[in-house]
Amino acid sequence: MDRPDCDPDRLQRTYEQFALVNRVVSGWHRLYRTRVRPQVSGAGPATLLDVGCGGGDLAVMLARWAARDGIQLHVTGIDPDERAFRFAAARTPTPGVEFRQASSGDLLAEAKQYDVVISNHVLHHLTSPELQSFLDDSARLARRLALHNDLSRSAAAYALFSAGALPLTGSYIRRDGLTSIRRSYTVPELAAVLPAGWTVEPHAPFHCLLTHRRHDTDRRCPA
Secondary structure, three states, X not given: OOOOOXXXXXXXXXXXXXXXXXXXXXXXXXXXXXXXXXHHOOOOOXXXXXXXXXXXXXXXXXXXXXXXXXXOEEEEEEOOOHHHHXXXXXXXOOOOEEEEOOOHHHHHHOOOOEEEXXXXXXXXXOOHHHHHHHXXXXXXXEEEEEEEEEEOOOHHHHXXXXXXXXXXXXXXXXXXXXXXHHHOOOHHHHHOOOOOOEEEEEEOOOEEEEEEEOOOOOOOOOO
């Protein structure tokens, strides 16, 4: 689905099916309750940035969960892919959610910061140098917490997803999902290359979670 010449109808169906896949396998509701909500539930409005937001389903879910909890949370979803942005921007508007076609570097150039910065299933798309740049960008953009949730490569994950995704027809979900699992990092592989200030741990079935918490002595501002 990353190819510029991929079938637009299958791509549209893929974005539509992402919401189901993310709800079932990504474990974001627990992450919202245990990691995100404690950072944004203080007095006054808070901000969250979803980097590589794809079709925007996670940004919408987070905004709705926060609204249900009485939290004033403004969610910005960004993706440099024009096709992903068009799909997300065409969604039924959700209060407190906006989408932009942009990269993390674009936001740093604008001197933006957010209370929480997240991504979902982005890391396995990155080369080693891109991963380092991505983590540095997100740490600089986050006032309080940066949180990246991604697949963790294993034979069991590959076999279970291969079988479980069979009903998701007419899209790239199954084929690209299997490719993503093969390309994903393991927890030890990430632990060996993480910059200072980052931690990695297993999360949800067959996922890994990268975390960076901002300390009072580390309030860097974008140049």
